[in-house]
Amino acid sequence: MEVQGQILKTGELNVPEIGYIINHWVTVAWLSLAGLYVYYVVIADLVKVIRGNKKEQEQGESKT
Amino acid sequence: MADTAPLPSWSIYTILIAQGATYALLVWFLGRTRGKTAEAFLSGGRDIGHGMINASIVATWIWAATLMISSWTGYHYGFIGPWWYALGATVPLPIMAYLGRRVKTVMPKATSYPEFMLNRLDRKNHVLHSLISIVVALWITVMIITGGAVMGHVFTGAPFWAIALLIVIIFVSYIPFAGLWASIFADTIMSLMLYVCLVIIAAAVLVKIGPSEIWAGLIEVASTQPTLHPGADEVEHSSQWDGLNWLNPSGLGFLIVNTVGNLGAVMCNQTYWSRVTGSRDPQTVFKSFMTAAVCWWPIPLATGTALGVAALSQGLVVGESYSYGSATILFTEPEAVAPVMAFLVLGFVGLTIFILAVGSATVSTGAGEILAVTTVLVNDIFKGHINPRAKDRTLLVASRASLFIIAGTLLAVVLFFRHIGFSFAGMYQAMGIAFSSAVIPVIMACFVRTTNCNGAFWAAIIGSLCGITYWMATGMDLLWGVVWGNVIVLSVSALIAIPWTVLRPQPFDFNSLREAEGTTRK
Numbered sequence: 132m133e134v135q136g137q138i139l140k141t142g143e144l145n146v147p148e149i150g151y152i153i154n155h156w157v158t159v160a161w162l163s164l165a166g167l168y169v170y171y172v173v174i175a176d177l178v179k180v181i182r183g184n185k186k187e188q189e190q191g192e193s194k195t
Numbered sequence: 196m197a198d199t200a201p202l203p204s205w206s207i208y209t210i211l212i213a214q215g216a217t218y219a220l221l222v223w224f225l226g227r228t229r230g231k232t233a234e235a236f237l238s239g240g241r242d243i244g245h246g247m248i249n250a251s252i253v254a255t256w257i258w259a260a261t262l263m264i265s266s267w268t269g270y271h272y273g274f275i276g277p278w279w280y281a282l283g284a285t286v287p288l289p290i291m292a293y294l295g296r297r298v299k300t301v302m303p304k305a306t307s308y309p310e311f312m313l314n315r316l317d318r319k320n321h322v323l324h325s326l327i328s329i330v331v332a333l334w335i336t337v338m339i340i341t342g343g344a345v346m347g348h349v350f351t352g353a354p355f356w357a358i359a360l361l362i363v364i365i366f367v368s369y370i371p372f373a374g375l376w377a378s379i380f381a382d383t384i385m386s387l388m389l390y391v392c393l394v395i396i397a398a399a400v401l402v403k404i405g406p407s408e409i410w411a412g413l414i415e416v417a418s419t420q421p422t423l424h425p426g427a428d429e430v431e432h433s434s435q436w437d438g439l440n441w442l443n444p445s446g447l448g449f450l451i452v453n454t455v456g457n458l459g460a461v462m463c464n465q466t467y468w469s470r471v472t473g474s475r476d477p478q479t480v481f482k483s484f485m486t487a488a489v490c491w492w493p494i495p496l497a498t499g500t501a502l503g504v505a506a507l508s509q510g511l512v513v514g515e516s517y518s519y520g521s522a523t524i525l526f527t528e529p530e531a532v533a534p535v536m537a538f539l540v541l542g543f544v545g546l547t548i549f550i551l552a553v554g555s556a557t558v559s560t561g562a563g564e565i566l567a568v569t570t571v572l573v574n575d576i577f578k579g580h581i582n583p584r585a586k587d588r589t590l591l592v593a594s595r596a597s598l599f600i601i602a603g604t605l606l607a608v609v610l611f612f613r614h615i616g617f618s619f620a621g622m623y624q625a626m627g628i629a630f631s632s633a634v635i636p637v638i639m640a641c642f643v644r645t646t647n648c649n650g651a652f653w654a655a656i657i658g659s660l661c662g663i664t665y666w667m668a669t670g671m672d673l674l675w676g677v678v679w680g681n682v683i684v685l686s687v688s689a690l691i692a693i694p695w696t697v698l699r700p701q702p703f704d705f706n707s708l709r710e711a712e713g714t715t716r717k
Contacts, residue, residue: 155406166390176246
């Protein structure tokens with residue numbers, strides 16, 4: 132059968148259990164690290180935005 | 196539909212209204228002073244830092260399809276599917292990092308990429324790229340609204356029109372306050388929410404099923420060869436029975452389609468160029484697009500692995516109903532594997548989290564696309580061709596009015612397509628074939644000093660025509676027809692633009708762009 136033939140042929144390229152476990156953990160770890168990085172840089176930026184707004188407000192008040 | 200929907204209809208209304216209200220409130224609180232002039236409205240103030248730009252690129256490039264189709268690739272091609280999906284869709288971002296840094300360096304005051312094309316090339320290229328960017332952004336938004344509303348309808352039973360209406364209202368609920376800054380800021384919040392949702396789902400699959408059991412499940416599928424998608428062809432079955440093969444052959448074509456087809460969707464799309472415009476400096480542009488690529492990659496990769504590959508290992512069959520406690524869900528089609536698996540792992544909580552993630556992805560991308568259309572309409576068409584002497588206040592009013600007009604028109608188009616039963620199958624691929632021909636001219640305009648204006652113009656048009664003609668000749672085949680269609684588009688475009696430039700070079704001084712701005716120069 133053609134389909135079975137393909138499986139037998141490509142089956143040699145199958146990853147072993149340890150390979151799949153590493154693959155799965157890499158995906159979750161990468162996602163988590165990417166999330167942490169995005170949180171870190173976003174919070175740093177938002178702090179700057181809030182400080183900038185405060186400064187602007189204070190300058191506006193001192194002008195009036 | 197309401198009887199078979201696993202979630203109540205009020206859940207989708209709550210999710211969408213809560214999101215819209217949160218963004219509108221936060222934007223009003225933090226950024227209401229930022230959209231006072233048309234320049235600030237359309238450029239975001241040109242002072243936004245790396246954190247927000249990076250998060251905004253990530254959120255904008257995540258569509259509902261990123262989560263749904265990446266999971267489908269895991270279900271279809273096995274563990275390597277999400278890797279190929281993620282790799283193919285990530286490629287445009289690093290390329291965009293180089294293009295964006297270049298444009299930000301040579302023409303720091305550019306507001307849109309057609310404006311750059313006008314000042315770098317000529318007026319006909321300006322008109323062409325304005326039209327391309329408008330069509331790309333509108334088409335993407337129609338697909339996004341339709342996709343989001345269909346999913347909400349299937350899983351909550353709420354009427355399609357009501358969800359589409361709510362999505363469109365959210366698009367225009369916060370952008371009028373601060374324009375591009377509002378769009379980028381809301382993207383930032385959405386990306387934070389997306390990571391939380393997806394980490395919860397990925398961790399839940401890791402804990403509740405585990406990689407060892409998934410591996411054993413894939414071995415089981417390979418050895419028993421069950422029919423998981425009744426009615427599908429042998430290629431699909433053999434692909435599913437080969438889930439541990441790291442060189443799954445039918446997935447390779449998908450990799451090429453995803454890589455080439457996405458180039459036009461990013462590089463000819465003002466939404467991504469707006470992130471360049473809003474950035475503080477060229478270094479911020481480069482760093483943000485590069486880190487966005489690294490941060491975006493694991494999103495489809497982890498989602499596709501957690502939901503798609505896990506579903507394949509569990510032997511989920513299309514057309515069957517599955518239960519979690521007393522609740523059941525119908526696995527209607529392979530593309531819906533992600534929400535079904537999220538439901539099977541975490542029940543209603545999982546499904547709600549997934550819908551929240553898809554809702555965020557829909558809103559962030561759609562709002563950015565609508566603003567991109569507004570930018571080109573006001574900055575390039577209105578100011579460039581209709582009223583070059585328009586005052587800032589006129590442009591600001593036109594920008595805000597455009598947002599509402601575009602949103603209303605899009606809603607009408609979406610409801611009309613739904614009414615006539617228009618199928619979107621293959622339309623994204625068609626867009627890739629139609630517009631990827633403009634990629635080579637854009638790259639050449641950025642980096643090649645002697646780019647010929649006529650060569651760039653005709654390369655985009657003839658490349659597109661050749662690709663579309665070939666694809667139609669293949670009967671709009673969605674695998675290798677699309678692959679070769681994309682290859683032809685890029686090749687023909689390069690074969691026209693490069694020799695034309697070599698034979699008839701038009702030297703250009705990039706330094707002349709330093710102070711250039713506006714769309715009335717040529």
